[in-house]
Amino acid sequence: MADHQKIHPVVEVEAPPTRPLVAHGSYKPEKCEQVLYQPPFRRTFPVAHSNPPKKRSCCCKCMCWTISLLILLLIIIGITAAILYVVFKPKLPQYSIDSLRISNFKLNFDMSLYAKFDVKIIANNPNKKIGIYYEKGSQLSVWYSSTKLCHGSLPKFYQGHQNTTLINVALSGQTRAGSTLMAALQEQQQTGRIPLDLNVDVPVSIKLGKLKLMKVRILGGCMLIVDSLSANNLISIKASTCKFRLKL
Template sequence: MGDHTINKVYPVADAKSGVTPAQASSSLGHHLRSPLEPPQPPQTKNMHAHTQTTGDQKINKIHSMADGNTKSAIAPPLNHHLRPPLPPTPPPTHTKKQKRSSCCKCICWTLCILITLLIIFAAIIGILYLVFKPKIPNYSVDRLTISQLTLNLDLSLYARFNVQITATNPNKKIGIFYQKGSHLSVWYKNTNLCQGSLPVFYQGHQNKTVLNVALSGQNQYGRTLLAALQEQQQTGQIPLDLKVDVPVKIELGKLKLMKVRILGKCMLVVDNLSANNKISIKATSCKFRLKL
Protein backbone atom coordinates (compact mmCIF):
# COMPACT_ATOMS: atom_id res chain seq x y z
CA MET A 1 0.00 0.00 0.00
CA GLY A 2 1.13 3.46 -0.68
CA ASP A 3 1.59 6.10 1.99
CA HIS A 4 -1.74 7.55 2.93
CA THR A 5 -3.27 9.03 5.99
CA ILE A 6 -6.44 7.77 7.58
CA ASN A 7 -8.37 10.25 9.67
CA LYS A 8 -10.76 8.75 12.14
CA VAL A 9 -13.31 10.83 13.98
CA TYR A 10 -14.92 9.30 17.06
CA PRO A 11 -18.28 10.43 18.29
CA VAL A 12 -18.48 12.44 21.53
CA ALA A 13 -20.41 9.83 23.42
CA ASP A 14 -22.19 6.61 22.76
CA ALA A 15 -25.87 7.19 22.61
CA LYS A 16 -26.67 4.04 24.60
CA SER A 17 -23.91 3.58 27.13
CA GLY A 18 -22.79 7.19 27.52
CA VAL A 19 -19.12 6.08 27.66
CA THR A 20 -16.69 7.66 25.29
CA PRO A 21 -13.75 5.78 23.86
CA ALA A 22 -11.43 8.05 25.74
CA GLN A 23 -13.11 7.15 29.02
CA ALA A 24 -12.88 3.46 28.20
CA SER A 25 -9.22 3.78 27.32
CA SER A 26 -8.58 5.73 30.51
CA SER A 27 -10.35 3.11 32.60
CA LEU A 28 -8.34 0.30 31.05
CA GLY A 29 -5.10 2.14 31.61
CA HIS A 30 -6.04 2.74 35.23
CA HIS A 31 -6.37 -1.00 35.88
CA LEU A 32 -3.11 -1.83 34.12
CA ARG A 33 -1.01 0.93 35.78
CA SER A 34 1.51 -0.12 38.40
CA PRO A 35 0.70 0.95 41.97
CA LEU A 36 4.07 2.67 42.15
CA GLU A 37 3.44 4.71 39.06
CA PRO A 38 2.37 8.25 39.88
CA PRO A 39 -1.09 9.25 38.81
CA GLN A 40 -1.43 10.98 35.48
CA PRO A 41 -2.61 14.55 35.47
CA PRO A 42 -6.17 15.06 34.36
CA GLN A 43 -6.99 16.39 30.93
CA THR A 44 -7.39 20.10 30.79
CA LYS A 45 -9.20 20.66 27.49
CA ASN A 46 -12.56 19.55 26.21
CA MET A 47 -11.02 18.37 22.95
CA HIS A 48 -7.51 16.82 22.60
CA ALA A 49 -6.01 15.72 19.31
CA HIS A 50 -3.07 13.35 18.97
CA THR A 51 -1.49 11.43 16.12
CA GLN A 52 -0.91 7.68 16.25
CA THR A 53 1.59 6.16 13.79
CA THR A 54 1.14 2.48 12.77
CA GLY A 55 3.54 1.31 10.20
CA ASP A 56 3.23 3.62 7.30
CA GLN A 57 -0.11 4.96 8.37
CA LYS A 58 -0.67 8.04 10.42
CA ILE A 59 -3.92 8.11 12.26
CA ASN A 60 -5.11 11.40 13.61
CA LYS A 61 -7.51 10.79 16.48
CA ILE A 62 -9.67 13.43 17.97
CA HIS A 63 -10.99 12.52 21.39
CA SER A 64 -13.59 14.52 23.24
CA MET A 65 -13.93 14.90 26.95
CA ALA A 66 -17.11 14.34 28.82
CA ASP A 67 -19.73 16.96 28.17
CA GLY A 68 -19.57 20.29 29.90
CA ASN A 69 -21.64 19.03 32.83
CA THR A 70 -18.78 16.85 34.12
CA LYS A 71 -17.06 18.36 37.13
CA SER A 72 -13.31 18.76 37.30
CA ALA A 73 -11.47 16.25 39.44
CA ILE A 74 -8.73 18.67 40.44
CA ALA A 75 -8.76 19.16 44.25
CA PRO A 76 -8.61 22.74 45.44
CA PRO A 77 -5.47 23.84 47.27
CA LEU A 78 -5.32 23.15 50.99
CA ASN A 79 -5.40 26.81 51.93
CA HIS A 80 -8.31 27.56 49.63
CA HIS A 81 -10.81 27.82 52.47
CA LEU A 82 -8.37 29.29 55.05
CA ARG A 83 -8.87 32.96 55.83
CA PRO A 84 -6.11 35.25 57.15
CA PRO A 85 -6.20 35.62 60.97
CA LEU A 86 -8.17 38.55 62.23
CA PRO A 87 -6.17 41.28 63.95
CA PRO A 88 -6.55 41.38 67.79
CA THR A 89 -9.35 43.53 68.97
CA PRO A 90 -7.88 46.65 70.60
CA PRO A 91 -9.09 47.36 74.15
CA PRO A 92 -11.74 50.01 74.35
CA THR A 93 -10.21 53.41 74.85
CA HIS A 94 -13.04 54.64 77.00
CA THR A 95 -12.01 52.47 79.99
CA LYS A 96 -8.99 54.68 80.82
CA LYS A 97 -11.12 57.74 80.44
CA GLN A 98 -13.69 56.22 82.79
CA LYS A 99 -11.00 55.46 85.39
CA ARG A 100 -9.60 58.97 85.13
CA SER A 101 -13.05 60.47 85.40
CA SER A 102 -13.84 58.31 88.46
CA CYS A 103 -10.57 59.38 90.15
CA CYS A 104 -11.31 63.01 89.36
CA LYS A 105 -14.78 62.61 90.81
CA CYS A 106 -13.38 61.09 94.03
CA ILE A 107 -10.86 63.91 94.40
CA CYS A 108 -13.51 66.52 93.73
CA TRP A 109 -15.89 64.97 96.26
CA THR A 110 -13.13 64.77 98.89
CA LEU A 111 -12.18 68.40 98.34
CA CYS A 112 -15.81 69.44 98.49
CA ILE A 113 -16.30 67.58 101.78
CA LEU A 114 -13.14 69.10 103.30
CA ILE A 115 -14.10 72.58 102.18
CA THR A 116 -17.60 72.09 103.56
CA LEU A 117 -16.22 70.93 106.91
CA LEU A 118 -13.86 73.89 107.06
CA ILE A 119 -16.70 76.26 106.28
CA ILE A 120 -18.86 74.68 108.98
CA PHE A 121 -16.01 74.83 111.51
CA ALA A 122 -15.28 78.46 110.66
CA ALA A 123 -18.98 79.28 110.93
CA ILE A 124 -19.16 77.65 114.39
CA ILE A 125 -16.07 79.55 115.56
CA GLY A 126 -17.50 82.78 114.22
CA ILE A 127 -20.85 82.22 115.96
CA LEU A 128 -19.12 81.38 119.25
CA TYR A 129 -16.94 84.45 118.96
CA LEU A 130 -19.94 86.71 118.34
CA VAL A 131 -21.92 85.17 121.20
CA PHE A 132 -19.22 84.93 123.89
CA LYS A 133 -16.76 87.64 122.73
CA PRO A 134 -13.67 86.03 124.34
CA LYS A 135 -10.83 88.10 125.79
CA ILE A 136 -7.36 87.11 126.96
CA PRO A 137 -6.92 87.13 130.77
CA ASN A 138 -4.78 89.88 132.31
CA TYR A 139 -1.92 89.36 134.74
CA SER A 140 0.01 91.83 136.85
CA VAL A 141 2.91 91.55 139.30
CA ASP A 142 1.96 93.37 142.47
CA ARG A 143 4.82 92.53 144.80
CA LEU A 144 8.23 90.87 144.79
CA THR A 145 10.17 89.79 147.85
CA ILE A 146 13.46 87.93 148.18
CA SER A 147 13.72 85.58 151.11
CA GLN A 148 17.15 84.22 150.21
CA LEU A 149 19.99 85.17 147.85
CA THR A 150 23.20 83.54 149.05
CA LEU A 151 26.44 82.19 147.65
CA ASN A 152 27.04 78.53 148.54
CA LEU A 153 30.38 76.90 149.28
CA ASP A 154 30.48 75.42 145.79
CA LEU A 155 30.19 78.99 144.47
CA SER A 156 26.65 78.42 143.22
CA LEU A 157 24.02 81.09 143.83
CA TYR A 158 20.80 80.02 145.52
CA ALA A 159 17.79 82.35 145.15
CA ARG A 160 14.29 82.21 146.62
CA PHE A 161 11.68 84.75 145.48
CA ASN A 162 8.04 85.29 146.41
CA VAL A 163 5.87 86.84 143.72
CA GLN A 164 2.33 88.12 144.17
CA ILE A 165 0.37 87.95 140.92
CA THR A 166 -3.18 89.14 140.21
CA ALA A 167 -5.01 87.18 137.49
CA THR A 168 -8.07 88.88 135.99
CA ASN A 169 -10.74 87.18 133.84
CA PRO A 170 -12.59 89.95 131.94
CA ASN A 171 -15.03 87.61 130.13
CA LYS A 172 -18.73 87.66 131.04
CA LYS A 173 -19.59 84.15 129.76
CA ILE A 174 -16.25 82.34 129.82
CA GLY A 175 -14.63 80.47 132.71
CA ILE A 176 -10.98 79.39 132.91
CA PHE A 177 -9.64 76.11 134.31
CA TYR A 178 -5.94 76.39 135.22
CA GLN A 179 -4.32 73.00 134.62
CA LYS A 180 -1.20 71.26 135.89
CA GLY A 181 2.10 71.89 134.15
CA SER A 182 2.36 75.67 134.47
CA HIS A 183 5.79 77.27 134.57
CA LEU A 184 6.93 80.67 135.90
CA SER A 185 10.55 81.84 135.95
CA VAL A 186 12.57 84.98 136.80
CA TRP A 187 15.49 85.96 134.55
CA TYR A 188 18.31 88.47 134.74
CA LYS A 189 19.92 89.21 131.36
CA ASN A 190 19.17 85.77 129.91
CA THR A 191 20.28 84.05 133.11
CA ASN A 192 17.69 82.04 135.01
CA LEU A 193 17.51 82.91 138.71
CA CYS A 194 14.53 80.84 139.93
CA GLN A 195 11.35 79.10 138.75
CA GLY A 196 8.01 77.84 140.05
CA SER A 197 4.39 77.04 139.04
CA LEU A 198 0.84 78.29 139.53
CA PRO A 199 -1.68 76.29 141.57
CA VAL A 200 -4.54 74.41 139.89
CA PHE A 201 -7.82 76.31 140.22
CA TYR A 202 -10.95 77.53 138.41
CA GLN A 203 -11.53 81.19 137.69
CA GLY A 204 -15.12 82.26 137.05
CA HIS A 205 -16.64 85.02 134.93
CA GLN A 206 -15.28 88.53 135.49
CA ASN A 207 -13.18 87.35 138.40
CA LYS A 208 -9.92 88.58 139.98
CA THR A 209 -7.70 86.10 141.77
CA VAL A 210 -4.58 87.00 143.78
CA LEU A 211 -1.88 84.33 143.63
CA ASN A 212 1.22 84.05 145.83
CA VAL A 213 3.82 82.02 144.01
CA ALA A 214 7.10 80.76 145.53
CA LEU A 215 10.04 80.60 143.12
CA SER A 216 13.40 79.00 143.82
CA GLY A 217 16.53 78.12 141.87
CA GLN A 218 20.25 77.58 141.85
CA ASN A 219 22.84 78.84 139.35
CA GLN A 220 26.31 77.30 139.07
CA TYR A 221 27.97 80.56 138.07
CA GLY A 222 27.20 82.05 141.47
CA ARG A 223 30.22 84.30 142.03
CA THR A 224 30.04 85.97 138.59
CA LEU A 225 26.26 86.36 138.77
CA LEU A 226 26.28 87.78 142.30
CA ALA A 227 28.97 90.30 141.38
CA ALA A 228 26.91 91.46 138.37
CA LEU A 229 23.78 91.84 140.52
CA GLN A 230 25.60 93.85 143.18
CA GLU A 231 27.10 96.11 140.55
CA GLN A 232 23.68 96.64 138.95
CA GLN A 233 22.13 97.32 142.35
CA GLN A 234 24.34 100.36 142.80
CA THR A 235 22.48 102.02 139.94
CA GLY A 236 19.13 101.55 141.69
CA GLN A 237 17.62 99.87 138.64
CA ILE A 238 17.78 96.11 138.20
CA PRO A 239 15.94 94.72 135.15
CA LEU A 240 14.16 91.39 135.67
CA ASP A 241 11.96 89.32 133.36
CA LEU A 242 9.05 87.16 134.56
CA LYS A 243 8.09 84.53 131.97
CA VAL A 244 4.75 82.71 132.18
CA ASP A 245 3.58 79.50 130.47
CA VAL A 246 0.21 78.27 131.78
CA PRO A 247 -2.04 75.53 130.27
CA VAL A 248 -5.77 76.30 130.65
CA LYS A 249 -9.14 75.00 129.47
CA ILE A 250 -11.80 77.43 128.35
CA GLU A 251 -15.42 76.93 129.49
CA LEU A 252 -18.14 78.36 127.21
CA GLY A 253 -21.31 78.09 129.26
CA LYS A 254 -21.36 74.36 130.04
CA LEU A 255 -19.10 73.45 127.14
CA LYS A 256 -15.43 72.76 127.85
CA LEU A 257 -13.16 73.34 124.89
CA MET A 258 -9.73 71.89 124.20
CA LYS A 259 -6.66 72.84 126.18
CA VAL A 260 -4.76 75.99 125.18
CA ARG A 261 -1.70 77.70 126.62
CA ILE A 262 -1.33 81.23 127.93
CA LEU A 263 2.13 82.58 127.17
CA GLY A 264 3.34 85.87 128.62
CA LYS A 265 6.27 87.99 129.68
CA CYS A 266 6.46 90.74 132.29
CA MET A 267 9.44 93.11 132.26
CA LEU A 268 10.16 94.49 135.73
CA VAL A 269 12.52 97.10 137.08
CA VAL A 270 13.28 96.91 140.83
CA ASP A 271 15.48 99.06 143.05
CA ASN A 272 17.35 96.31 144.94
CA LEU A 273 17.63 92.57 145.52
CA SER A 274 18.47 92.55 149.21
CA ALA A 275 17.09 89.61 151.12
CA ASN A 276 14.30 90.31 153.63
CA ASN A 277 14.07 93.92 152.50
CA LYS A 278 11.19 95.69 150.86
CA ILE A 279 11.67 95.74 147.12
CA SER A 280 10.08 98.50 145.13
CA ILE A 281 8.84 97.70 141.62
CA LYS A 282 9.56 100.85 139.64
CA ALA A 283 8.19 99.73 136.26
CA THR A 284 6.29 96.79 134.85
CA SER A 285 5.10 95.86 131.37
CA CYS A 286 3.29 92.59 130.58
CA LYS A 287 2.20 90.98 127.30
CA PHE A 288 0.20 87.74 126.96
CA ARG A 289 -1.15 85.62 124.12
CA LEU A 290 -2.94 82.32 123.53
CA LYS A 291 -1.29 79.34 121.86
CA LEU A 292 -3.34 76.43 120.55
Protein backbone atom coordinates in the same frame (compact mmCIF):
# COMPACT_ATOMS: atom_id res chain seq x y z
CA MET B 1 -47.55 21.67 -7.41
CA ALA B 2 -44.86 20.72 -5.26
CA ASP B 3 -44.45 22.44 -1.99
CA HIS B 4 -41.44 24.63 -1.84
CA GLN B 5 -39.65 24.95 1.44
CA LYS B 6 -37.62 27.94 2.20
CA ILE B 7 -34.43 27.23 3.79
CA HIS B 8 -33.12 30.06 5.90
CA PRO B 9 -29.52 30.23 6.51
CA VAL B 10 -28.56 29.33 10.03
CA VAL B 11 -26.74 32.08 11.69
CA GLU B 12 -24.32 30.84 14.25
CA VAL B 13 -24.39 32.66 17.47
CA GLU B 14 -20.94 33.71 18.08
CA ALA B 15 -19.58 32.94 21.43
CA PRO B 16 -18.27 35.91 23.38
CA PRO B 17 -14.80 36.65 22.42
CA THR B 18 -12.43 35.17 24.81
CA ARG B 19 -9.86 37.41 26.38
CA PRO B 20 -6.52 36.38 25.30
CA LEU B 21 -4.21 35.18 27.95
CA VAL B 22 -1.59 37.74 28.45
CA ALA B 23 1.19 38.12 30.86
CA HIS B 24 0.47 39.81 34.20
CA GLY B 25 0.61 43.55 33.89
CA SER B 26 0.51 43.66 30.06
CA TYR B 27 -3.25 43.82 29.62
CA LYS B 28 -4.76 47.18 28.73
CA PRO B 29 -8.52 47.52 28.97
CA GLU B 30 -10.51 49.14 26.23
CA LYS B 31 -12.00 52.57 26.63
CA CYS B 32 -15.54 51.46 27.36
CA GLU B 33 -14.54 48.60 29.55
CA GLN B 34 -14.88 49.23 33.27
CA VAL B 35 -12.32 47.81 35.59
CA LEU B 36 -13.55 46.89 39.04
CA TYR B 37 -10.94 47.63 41.73
CA GLN B 38 -11.00 45.48 44.79
CA PRO B 39 -8.82 46.65 47.66
CA PRO B 40 -6.59 44.07 49.18
CA PHE B 41 -8.05 42.16 52.10
CA ARG B 42 -6.92 43.46 55.48
CA ARG B 43 -7.60 41.66 58.65
CA THR B 44 -8.67 43.92 61.51
CA PHE B 45 -8.03 43.17 65.15
CA PRO B 46 -10.27 44.36 68.00
CA VAL B 47 -8.83 47.16 70.10
CA ALA B 48 -8.53 46.19 73.75
CA HIS B 49 -8.99 49.16 76.09
CA SER B 50 -6.98 49.12 79.28
CA ASN B 51 -8.32 49.91 82.77
CA PRO B 52 -5.99 52.80 83.83
CA PRO B 53 -8.31 55.55 82.49
CA LYS B 54 -11.10 54.28 84.78
CA LYS B 55 -8.76 54.21 87.77
CA ARG B 56 -7.60 57.73 87.08
CA SER B 57 -11.15 58.99 86.84
CA CYS B 58 -11.99 57.30 90.18
CA CYS B 59 -8.95 58.91 91.84
CA CYS B 60 -9.94 62.33 90.48
CA LYS B 61 -13.48 61.91 91.81
CA CYS B 62 -12.17 60.89 95.25
CA MET B 63 -9.85 63.90 95.38
CA CYS B 64 -12.65 66.24 94.37
CA TRP B 65 -14.95 64.82 97.05
CA THR B 66 -12.24 65.05 99.69
CA ILE B 67 -11.41 68.66 98.85
CA SER B 68 -15.10 69.57 98.82
CA LEU B 69 -15.63 67.99 102.25
CA LEU B 70 -12.62 69.82 103.68
CA ILE B 71 -13.86 73.14 102.34
CA LEU B 72 -17.32 72.44 103.75
CA LEU B 73 -15.81 71.53 107.14
CA LEU B 74 -13.77 74.75 107.21
CA ILE B 75 -16.87 76.77 106.38
CA ILE B 76 -18.81 75.08 109.20
CA ILE B 77 -15.98 75.71 111.68
CA GLY B 78 -15.75 79.34 110.60
CA ILE B 79 -19.49 79.88 110.99
CA THR B 80 -19.47 78.19 114.41
CA ALA B 81 -16.53 80.30 115.60
CA ALA B 82 -18.24 83.46 114.39
CA ILE B 83 -21.45 82.58 116.25
CA LEU B 84 -19.53 81.80 119.46
CA TYR B 85 -17.61 85.07 119.17
CA VAL B 86 -20.80 87.09 118.77
CA VAL B 87 -22.59 85.30 121.64
CA PHE B 88 -19.76 85.11 124.22
CA LYS B 89 -17.57 88.08 123.16
CA PRO B 90 -14.30 86.55 124.49
CA LYS B 91 -11.57 88.76 125.95
CA LEU B 92 -8.01 87.86 126.86
CA PRO B 93 -7.33 87.61 130.64
CA GLN B 94 -5.16 90.33 132.15
CA TYR B 95 -2.19 89.75 134.45
CA SER B 96 0.05 92.02 136.47
CA ILE B 97 2.65 91.74 139.25
CA ASP B 98 1.36 92.95 142.60
CA SER B 99 4.52 92.45 144.65
CA LEU B 100 7.90 90.70 144.66
CA ARG B 101 9.73 89.53 147.77
CA ILE B 102 13.10 87.76 147.96
CA SER B 103 13.19 85.30 150.85
CA ASN B 104 16.63 83.86 150.03
CA PHE B 105 19.45 85.05 147.81
CA LYS B 106 22.88 83.73 148.67
CA LEU B 107 26.13 82.35 147.32
CA ASN B 108 26.80 78.71 148.29
CA PHE B 109 30.16 77.09 149.08
CA ASP B 110 30.28 75.51 145.63
CA MET B 111 29.99 79.00 144.12
CA SER B 112 26.43 78.41 142.96
CA LEU B 113 23.81 81.07 143.50
CA TYR B 114 20.59 80.06 145.25
CA ALA B 115 17.51 82.28 144.90
CA LYS B 116 13.98 82.07 146.22
CA PHE B 117 11.36 84.61 145.18
CA ASP B 118 7.77 85.04 146.38
CA VAL B 119 5.65 86.66 143.67
CA LYS B 120 2.05 87.81 143.91
CA ILE B 121 0.26 87.87 140.54
CA ILE B 122 -3.10 89.53 139.92
CA ALA B 123 -5.20 87.56 137.38
CA ASN B 124 -8.28 89.31 136.03
CA ASN B 125 -10.96 87.53 133.96
CA PRO B 126 -13.05 90.27 132.28
CA ASN B 127 -15.43 87.87 130.47
CA LYS B 128 -19.11 87.79 131.44
CA LYS B 129 -19.87 84.30 130.10
CA ILE B 130 -16.47 82.58 130.04
CA GLY B 131 -14.71 80.76 132.88
CA ILE B 132 -11.06 79.70 132.96
CA TYR B 133 -9.63 76.43 134.30
CA TYR B 134 -5.92 76.73 135.15
CA GLU B 135 -4.49 73.27 134.56
CA LYS B 136 -1.36 71.46 135.73
CA GLY B 137 1.93 71.86 133.89
CA SER B 138 2.40 75.64 134.09
CA GLN B 139 5.93 77.09 134.01
CA LEU B 140 7.02 80.43 135.46
CA SER B 141 10.63 81.60 135.63
CA VAL B 142 12.60 84.73 136.53
CA TRP B 143 15.59 85.67 134.37
CA TYR B 144 18.39 88.18 134.66
CA SER B 145 19.90 88.80 131.24
CA SER B 146 20.24 85.27 129.78
CA THR B 147 20.50 83.49 133.18
CA LYS B 148 17.54 81.82 134.87
CA LEU B 149 17.50 82.67 138.56
CA CYS B 150 14.48 80.62 139.72
CA HIS B 151 11.34 78.87 138.49
CA GLY B 152 7.99 77.52 139.72
CA SER B 153 4.37 76.91 138.70
CA LEU B 154 0.85 78.17 139.28
CA PRO B 155 -1.62 76.19 141.40
CA LYS B 156 -4.53 74.44 139.70
CA PHE B 157 -7.81 76.36 140.16
CA TYR B 158 -10.92 77.65 138.40
CA GLN B 159 -11.56 81.35 137.82
CA GLY B 160 -15.18 82.40 137.31
CA HIS B 161 -16.80 85.16 135.27
CA GLN B 162 -15.53 88.70 135.83
CA ASN B 163 -13.34 87.51 138.67
CA THR B 164 -10.05 88.91 139.97
CA THR B 165 -7.75 86.48 141.81
CA LEU B 166 -4.53 87.14 143.71
CA ILE B 167 -2.13 84.22 143.15
CA ASN B 168 0.85 83.53 145.40
CA VAL B 169 3.68 81.82 143.55
CA ALA B 170 6.93 80.53 145.12
CA LEU B 171 9.90 80.42 142.74
CA SER B 172 13.26 78.87 143.58
CA GLY B 173 16.39 77.81 141.74
CA GLN B 174 20.14 77.35 141.76
CA THR B 175 22.56 78.76 139.20
CA ARG B 176 26.15 77.83 138.47
CA ALA B 177 28.91 80.42 138.13
CA GLY B 178 27.21 82.26 140.96
CA SER B 179 30.23 84.40 141.89
CA THR B 180 30.31 86.03 138.45
CA LEU B 181 26.55 86.53 138.48
CA MET B 182 26.56 87.96 142.00
CA ALA B 183 29.26 90.47 141.08
CA ALA B 184 27.23 91.61 138.05
CA LEU B 185 24.06 91.99 140.15
CA GLN B 186 25.83 93.97 142.85
CA GLU B 187 27.22 96.31 140.23
CA GLN B 188 23.77 96.69 138.67
CA GLN B 189 22.22 97.27 142.09
CA GLN B 190 24.30 100.38 142.60
CA THR B 191 22.29 102.03 139.81
CA GLY B 192 19.03 101.26 141.62
CA ARG B 193 17.56 99.68 138.47
CA ILE B 194 17.85 95.90 138.01
CA PRO B 195 16.04 94.46 134.96
CA LEU B 196 14.25 91.12 135.45
CA ASP B 197 12.09 89.06 133.10
CA LEU B 198 9.19 86.91 134.29
CA ASN B 199 8.30 84.31 131.64
CA VAL B 200 4.92 82.57 131.77
CA ASP B 201 3.62 79.41 130.03
CA VAL B 202 0.27 78.29 131.49
CA PRO B 203 -2.15 75.66 130.08
CA VAL B 204 -5.81 76.61 130.53
CA SER B 205 -9.21 75.28 129.49
CA ILE B 206 -12.01 77.62 128.46
CA LYS B 207 -15.54 77.09 129.78
CA LEU B 208 -18.35 78.44 127.58
CA GLY B 209 -21.55 78.21 129.58
CA LYS B 210 -21.59 74.54 130.64
CA LEU B 211 -19.24 73.41 127.87
CA LYS B 212 -15.54 72.89 128.65
CA LEU B 213 -13.41 73.25 125.55
CA MET B 214 -9.97 71.91 124.69
CA LYS B 215 -6.79 73.17 126.33
CA VAL B 216 -4.95 76.26 125.11
CA ARG B 217 -1.82 77.95 126.40
CA ILE B 218 -1.30 81.44 127.78
CA LEU B 219 2.17 82.61 126.79
CA GLY B 220 3.95 85.83 127.59
CA GLY B 221 5.65 87.55 130.45
CA CYS B 222 6.48 90.72 132.31
CA MET B 223 9.52 92.97 132.10
CA LEU B 224 10.31 94.30 135.57
CA ILE B 225 12.64 96.98 136.89
CA VAL B 226 13.39 96.56 140.64
CA ASP B 227 15.52 98.63 142.96
CA SER B 228 17.45 95.79 144.64
CA LEU B 229 17.70 92.04 145.25
CA SER B 230 18.27 92.13 149.00
CA ALA B 231 16.97 89.11 150.88
CA ASN B 232 14.13 89.39 153.40
CA ASN B 233 13.13 92.79 152.06
CA LEU B 234 10.11 93.89 150.06
CA ILE B 235 11.41 94.77 146.62
CA SER B 236 10.17 97.96 145.02
CA ILE B 237 8.94 97.47 141.45
CA LYS B 238 9.74 100.68 139.60
CA ALA B 239 8.36 99.61 136.21
CA SER B 240 6.36 96.69 134.90
CA THR B 241 5.24 95.81 131.34
CA CYS B 242 3.27 92.63 130.69
CA LYS B 243 2.22 91.05 127.40
CA PHE B 244 0.31 87.80 126.93
CA ARG B 245 -1.27 85.83 124.09
CA LEU B 246 -3.18 82.60 123.52
CA LYS B 247 -1.70 79.65 121.65
CA LEU B 248 -3.90 76.83 120.39
